[in-house]
Amino acid sequence: MIRQSLDNIRYYPDPEMKQARKGIARFLKIPEEYILPTAGGAAAIDLVTQLDGGCIFTLPPTFGEYTARAAIHGRKTAVWEGSCEPGDTLIVCNPNNPTGEVRTKETLLAILTETKACGGRLAVDEAFIEYCPEYSLRRDLQPGLILLGSFSKILGTPGVRLGYICAEPEIIERLRQKTLSWTPDTAATEIAAALPEHKEQIAAECELNRERRNLFRTQLQKLGAEVHPSEGNFLLVDFHWDMTAAAETLKARKILVRTCTSFGLPASFWRLAVKTEEENTRLIAALEEILHVR
The missing domain is CATH 3.90.1150.10 (Aspartate Aminotransferase, domain 1)
Structure with missing residues (x-):
């Protein structure tokens, strides 16, 4: 796939990300309008942390990029204790990095109910979910829930930045407007398009x-x-x-x-x-x- 993309590197990537969206959507079995391809999982985290203006909550120990990107975008950070306010977002890594602990779908959906009742959002980072896909919330997408993902881990290609965000179409469109042009790049697009063939x-x-x-x-x-x-x-x-x-x-x-x-x-x-x-x-x-x- 990477070699095939070399023939097209003299062209700009498709700004609409049609191939990448289609490939990721087919792989995840989610409608294309619920998908936003990103330049790796880090770009997905960055976009989610700038979506609203409230506090970013986490459940440490966990990946440090959540609070790091939140700080860059001027958002407060705190440890989740079960309550939030409108505009706040709780980010949960599942399986968690660095512990490897996995939270069941029932647990995460209960947390989602809590955050929605407070007017907040739940963002679940599923960067490692392909190692245990039965725990994914991709079949449970609904208002108030955002999923972040990455193919760098399962494909062993961290040098090719390919990630994604799954959310209701309204949120996808808001995030798309914040995305830099021509991401993901040509190589990542080729990989995304070929994903369904390699399940x-x-x-x-x-x-x-x-x-x-x-x-x-x-x-x-x-x-x-x-x-x-x-x-x-x-x-x-x-x-x-x-x-x-x-x-x-x-x-x-x-x-x-x-x-x-x-x-x-x-x-x-x-x-x-x-x-x-x-x-x-x-x-x-x-x-x-x-x-x-x-």
């Missing part, structure tokens, strides 16, 4: 990720680490002591790990990506040596 491959990759994640969890637990339940392509791991030096040692060996201090968690926590079995085993072997566990 079975994506589903197979998700199943393979589940198997690798379970094996990786077992390997980490044998090192004495506490591994939190996850439905994503990563695991939140607590080693129960400061792992700063260990992260630097691994970096010197060209193994990068995600520390979690940026999520507000202690230095004992890492968020580890579930990669190939070979890559996961390489990390485990390095940790055994560093932590003197054999």
